[in-house]
Amino acid sequence: GAGVSQTPSNKVTEKGKYVELRCDPISGHTALYWYRQSLGQGPEFLIYFQGTGAADDSGLPNDRFFAVRPEGSVSTLKIQRTERGDSAVYLCASSLAGDTEAFFGQGTRLTVV
């Protein structure tokens, strides 16, 4: 596609439920990143994929968070046993390689009630 696409744009879930957030990067971009942005803050890094593998997952806050990119294109961020503190905007970005310009999607606003 023309840009990075994220679905859903909004997700409301109950505490304790499982959610999946999807990111479709720009075609041909090998690098894919997930960030999380809380109100009034800048985005914070979660995980980085180069191709199919997670090159750096040091930003994942705990083992309830997991992400996959099985075919080196679409990525899914998975959150188990959601907590109210997980509420944030989850942003996905892609780039041609790790050190070039990053392009962001519109984000998924996750609200845990």
Next chain:
Amino acid sequence: KQEVTQIPAALSVPEGENLVLNCSFTDSAIYNLQWFRQDPGKGLTSLLLIQSSQREQTSGRLNASLDKSSGRSTLYIAASQPGDSATYLCAVPTQGGSEKLVFGKGTKLTVNP
């Protein structure tokens, strides 16, 4: 650990005014610096990417400068318009690599008609 600071946190100006947004970072060993725009409830739009070998980049009414040695960048907006109202974020790669970005908290700009 790379840290990014943006000053001011908020800025309100009348239409037509020229303005400067500031960004500082603690580790000068960076590959590049990127400026983004974020509209309320939206994702990030890349404005300018400055490579470490460059001192400035221009796009339309926007001009970004980079001084690696002092750990500073500025975003200059000429002849501001109400449509420029948004939050402006700067981001730099983390130490030693360029795969993940560290963001400032942003400057919220309001241009009054």
